[in-house]
Amino acid sequence: MYQIEEANSFSQWRDMISSTFVPLEAEQVRSGPFTGRIGGRILQDVGIMRLEADAQTVRRSPALIARGGTGHYKLSLQLAGHGLLLQDGREAVLSPGDVAIYDTQRPYTLNFDSSFESLVLMFPQHLLGLSSEDVSELTAVSMGQGNRLAGAIAPFIASIAGQLPELKSPIGHRLAMNIVDLLSTLLADEIYSRPDSGTDNHARMLRRIQHHIEANLADPLLGPDAIAAAHHMATRTLHKIFSASSLTVAGWIRERRLEACRRDLADPLCAHVGIGQIGVRWGLIDAAHFSRIFRAAFGASPSNYRQDPGALMR
Incomplete structure (x- = not known):
């Protein structure tokens, strides 16, 4: 209102x-x-x-x-x-x-x-x-x-x-x-658009990789090896870059996928889309795994969250 x-x-x-x-x-x-x-x-x-x-x-x-x-x-x-x-x-x-x-x-x-x-x-x-x-x-x-x-x-x-x-x-x-x-x-x-600086190349690479992950969340094969290959680096180098972040590579992927799923579950215009389909849409093809990690992250199952999205905000 x-x-x-x-x-x-x-x-x-x-x-x-x-x-x-x-x-x-x-x-x-x-x-x-x-x-x-x-x-x-x-x-x-x-x-x-x-x-x-x-x-x-x-x-x-x-x-x-x-x-x-x-x-x-x-x-x-x-x-x-x-x-x-x-x-x-x-x-x-x-x-x-x-x-x-x-x-x-x-x-x-x-x-x-x-x-x-x-x-x-x-x-x-x-x-x-x-x-x-x-x-x-x-x-x-x-x-x-x-x-x-x-x-x-x-x-x-x-x-x-x-x-x-x-x-x-x-x-x-x-x-x-x-x-x-x-x-x-x-x-x-x-x-x-900001000029490169030699003192923050590590941070800029981390951001670039994070945005790459964001753009490829729907790919179920998205993982450290694929991300490292896309950026022409060794997987161990990728993990080293993420060591400055609060999350691991896999943790960042999981967080962004779950957030995308949460947005779709809260969207009334997606009410006709099955919960399993929403998981698949964002690269989480195993329905049981999707439900388990969603509950662990947000304290409610995907179906319960869809019924009352505002509950987690109260």
Whole structure:
């Protein structure tokens, strides 16, 4: 359901943004009357919110982060007015049409010196399909109309957000997932368009291999030997490269396959697709094995998860 909330005082607004997103500290930039408005929808575990408000400063402090909670990424698309996003030692000036990503698990500040309008997409970090190391290089980086992909993606996101009140839930959920996929592509393009540096070749090779895995998850023969051959290296070299990651090669493949299966199981438009077929679609051809590792990863069988995808998010 599309919901609209309005605040006629700053204290009301402060409570509203903390309950809509994650706990936040906020200060009014100038004294006097304040108005704010949030409209949007929660599509399973993805929220799309349109904010209109007066000048303010918003902070996600270490103390608030220490309270715990699921890690999320937030994508901000500036629609009107100007903002300044600070995270990880970087500053991003946000003008209309600019997009930027930030991480709720690390401190950040958003400054708005005048009235503004923004579109915010918030989603669990696991949906992005990029390593946290990749994303940490791109937080508080403004990607605007000068970017070859952002100039096309930003208007699409704004257009979808404008249709939220009328969209039916299954289509809205699919479109939300499409936006997350487009964002992943945009960020990957940013990573690979950066000049090579001799000090980070190892990390860049790890990213390249991870993206190769992502593109070939449906192949049931995808494994360390095949991946090493595709990158013209010995299998032991591949394992050495992954030693810097939190997962082994096989572990990364398994995690990304299970995440793809989980997305399909949660997608109402895939309700007609058999659970075994979903496993096969993502390279897990043994139904019993698929069910076993899915339960181990998410605490529910594929069939139970399909019946209530939101249960694991509560």
